[in-house]
Amino acid sequence: MQGQQEHGAGAETLVLLGRDAVSGQAPDLPSKALFGRSLGELAEAVVALGEKPYRAKQLADALYRQRIDTLDQMTTLPLVFREKLHAAGWSVGRPPIVESFRSVDGTERYLIQTGGQTVETVWMPEGDDAAEDVEEESTSAGQAGGQGVGWKRATICVSSQIGCAVNCRFCLTAKLGLQRNLTAGEIAGQVVTVLARHGVELNRNRVNLVFMGMGEPFLNYDNFMAAVRLLIEEVGIAAPRMTVSTSGIVPGIERFAAEPERPRLAISLNAPNDEVREAIMPINRKWSINDVLEAVRRIPFKPREKVTFEYVLLDGVTDRPEHADELIGLLRRARLPLMVNLIAWNPGPGIEYSSPSNGAVLAFQKLLLEAGIQTYIRRPRGRDIYAACGQLKRTSEAGSGAPSEGDSRGFPNLA
Numbered sequence: 001m002q003g004q005q006e007h008g009a010g011a012e013t014l015v016l017l018g019r020d021a022v023s024g025q026a027p028d029l030p031s032k033a034l035f036g037r038s039l040g041e042l043a044e045a046v047v048a049l050g051e052k053p054y055r056a057k058q059l060a061d062a063l064y065r066q067r068i069d070t071l072d073q074m075t076t077l078p079l080v081f082r083e084k085l086h087a088a089g090w091s092v093g094r095p096p097i098v099e100s101f102r103s104v105d106g107t108e109r110y111l112i113q114t115g116g117q118t119v120e121t122v123w124m125p126e127g128d129d130a131a132e133d134v135e136e137e138s139t140s141a142g143q144a145g146g147q148g149v150g151w152k153r154a155t156i157c158v159s160s161q162i163g164c165a166v167n168c169r170f171c172l173t174a175k176l177g178l179q180r181n182l183t184a185g186e187i188a189g190q191v192v193t194v195l196a197r198h199g200v201e202l203n204r205n206r207v208n209l210v211f212m213g214m215g216e217p218f219l220n221y222d223n224f225m226a227a228v229r230l231l232i233e234e235v236g237i238a239a240p241r242m243t244v245s246t247s248g249i250v251p252g253i254e255r256f257a258a259e260p261e262r263p264r265l266a267i268s269l270n271a272p273n274d275e276v277r278e279a280i281m282p283i284n285r286k287w288s289i290n291d292v293l294e295a296v297r298r299i300p301f302k303p304r305e306k307v308t309f310e311y312v313l314l315d316g317v318t319d320r321p322e323h324a325d326e327l328i329g330l331l332r333r334a335r336l337p338l339m340v341n342l343i344a345w346n347p348g349p350g351i352e353y354s355s356p357s358n359g360a361v362l363a364f365q366k367l368l369l370e371a372g373i374q375t376y377i378r379r380p381r382g383r384d385i386y387a388a389c390g391q392l393k394r395t396s397e398a399g400s401g402a403p404s405e406g407d408s409r410g411f412p413n414l415a
């Protein structure tokens with residue numbers, strides 16, 4: 001799920017593209033898209049054409065490792081085989097970028113075509129200073145490649161749904177409502193399309209994935225995890241390089257706990273108690289903070305693994321010293337290996353909250369740090385192109401009046 005809102009300035013330039021489907025199904029994808037299929041599913045398709053099963057491995061390699069997006073370009077496959085695929089109606093079907101916007105800070109935001117709609121994906125060279133990046137800096141220094149590509153590490157923010165049903169009060173995506181779930185191919189396709197665009201060599205360039213774009217991944221659980229498995233097994237990105245953020249969908253957390261391989265987990269907490277959380281995240285009425293923490297405690301964490309608590313600071317609502325004190329108590333009682341990402345909220349159209357002052361953000365962090373809680377402030381990225389967390393609402397242009405880069409307010413991202 002994504003956090004949040006967008007900044008208010010320039011909001012009049014946001015253009016909502018069409019809303020055509022309201023269901024769990026992709027409406028207009030090629031009916032026989034190869035992309036998004038597991039190795040086993042590709043093998044079934046290949047065998048049905050009278051080909052040997054090993055052709056599936058070649059096909060998977062072309063789709064996911066070589067990132068080839070048309071059958072004609074798969075010249076490592078015999079022409080006869082490609083012609084058979086064509087004749088049987090198969091196509092690659094990887095979702096393409098239809099528009100892109102580049103920020104002065106290097107962040108790029110893409111509109112990616114998924115059926116008749118677009119979904120937003122963000123590329124952040126050098127990451128966003130959130131906890132996962134800082135952690136890796138200390139543990140993987142020197143491993144990053146990036147020679148010749150102008151960046152040493154990058155983070156891709158991936159969407160899991162078009163719109164979202166969770167209705168967090170501070171979130172612009174919530175205003176779309178749920179349009180539909182993305183398929184596994186559409187979720188993994190965002191990643192592969194962006195990797196292809198930047199010529200990323202995964203053995204040399206350090207890339208992290210955050211499932212914090214539009215939508216609540218745990219309300220599209222099967223497709224989300226199918227995408228994760230594809231990304232691990234076929235694309236070649238290790239699970240610890242991925243983080244999924246949830247608003248606290250307890251049944252999803254419980255399923256996630258049982259996964260043999262899973263991304264790291266972030267909980268979009270955003271409040272120090274149930275009363276405040278219910279006011280800004282109605283989902284808390286269904287699953288309270290305690291329900292969520294109990295479910296998280298059942299996850300068999302690996303050594304050194306931590307759960308991240310995302311905390312959006314809203315002026316006067318969640319950013320006061322007494323909120324920090326209450327949060328410290330809550331997190332201590334949680335008895336979890338954890339860290340905190342603070343996200344200063346930016347104003348959005350039709351959303352009543354206000355941004356916290358820089359002083360309030362720093363003071364909040366200081367209190368948590370003094371209490372011994374590992375706490376980071378997420379750096380705003382791509383705010384001039386509406387790419388910062390919370391700004392993802394399908395838009396066709398980055399407008400004038402967007403906040404300046406000198407504005408150091410935060411980078412809301414919730415879940």
Ligand code: SF4
Binds near residue numbers: 003
């Ligand atoms: S879960 Fe909440 S913050 Fe995340 S996209 Fe949905 S409404 Fe927005």
